[in-house]
Amino acid sequence: MTTNREIHLASRPQGWPTADNFRLVETEVPTPGPGQLVVRNRFMSVDPYMRGRMNDVKSYVPPFALDAPLDGGAVGEVVAGEADGFAPGDVVLHGLGWREYALVDARGARKVDPDLAPVSAYLSVLGMTGLTAYAGLLDVAAMKPGEAVFVSGAAGAVGSMVGQIAKLRGASRVVGSAGSPAKVERLRALGFDAAFDYHDGPVRDQLRAAAPDGVDVYFDNVGGEHLEAAIGAMKLHGRAAICGMIAQYNATEPPAAPRNLALLIGKRLTLRGFLVGDHGHLREQFVQEMAGWLRDGRISYDETVVDGIERAPEAFLGMLRGENLGKMLVRL
Secondary structure, three states: OEEEEEEOOOOOOOOOHHHHHHHEEEEEOOOOOOOEEEEEEEEEEOEEEEHHHHHOOOOOOOOOOOOOEOOEEEEEEEEEEEEOOOOOOOOOEOOEEEEEEOOOOOOOOOEOOOOOOHHHHHHOOHEEEEEEHHHHHHHHOOOOOOOOOEOOOEEEEEHHHHHHHEEEEEEOEEEEEOOOHHHHHHHHOOOOEEEHHHHHHHHHHHHHHHHHEEEEEEEOOHHHHHHHHHHHHEEEEEEEEEOOOHHHHHOOOOOOOOOOOOOHHHOEEEEEEEHHHHOOOOOHHHHHHHHHHHHHOOOOEEEEEEOOHHHHHHHHHHHHOOOOEEEEEEEE
16 A cells, blocks of 8 residues: 555634544655654544644643644554564554554554453553553542542543442442443443433433432532532532533633532642653553453443445544443544
8 A cells, every 4th residue: 555544634623523624635655764654644633632633722732733633542453563562463562543554753663462451442441542441440530439429421431430430449329421321321230329311301410319328429520510410419528530621612702611610629629630641650550450441341341333434524523412321433
């Protein structure tokens, strides 16, 4: 193959992105130099944080450049390279998705074992998604056995892992919110003690019914009404791990802050934002424990797969609309 296809950012979205913000571009397959690998991507990830990178604003990660390929997690096969420790046929995880062939600095590639799990799992349960759930729940929120946990966006890639890890680590009760009856049923099948569809009524009321004794830990993927409801439901010395706030990523007006922030004082609550990149020290422990759970059939994961690089924008937009169950992936 000599032709490579990439998805470029054609324009910056105003509010909700559309297909017009993306462009499919044909280029040549790159040639590796010293210390570089050419990787034929097999799967790429689309994630909520990518929406923020489409805005030209200062953040914890640089914005995507216009008229250049986007990037993000991908897993693929080395087809050429001049880097010690790598050979054609190796399966590697790296950060240059949104293209069929990637020219990867070998220092930014990590070999993975395709015999341990399907390679797509390294973008979900064994990858950033799983580590985000593990670190956020156990390190950031410091969940202890016997505590009650509430997870928003619980049928998504991260949220579904949070709930299952909480149960495996001894949570007394795990409650999840999701956006459809089918997703609610899936959460119950995954072992959540209670789940509700946030479209069915005020989150505050549904959470109170699902966790009448309150919650110790809140894992936030949504923000907005969910965060306000969680603050109201949290017990004394409750902790919240703030992973994402997808409810406001496409807003064109500033969101209303939770109206009950004063409760933080009397309840002595802790609300802590985090980035998974700050928790790399947990990776080896996480992979070992998660691989054991997978091997023993104690944890399940869902993937929603869209085929073809040309449909990557469609997959991304679908993920923002909540059309995925578990991890949204593009198969290349």
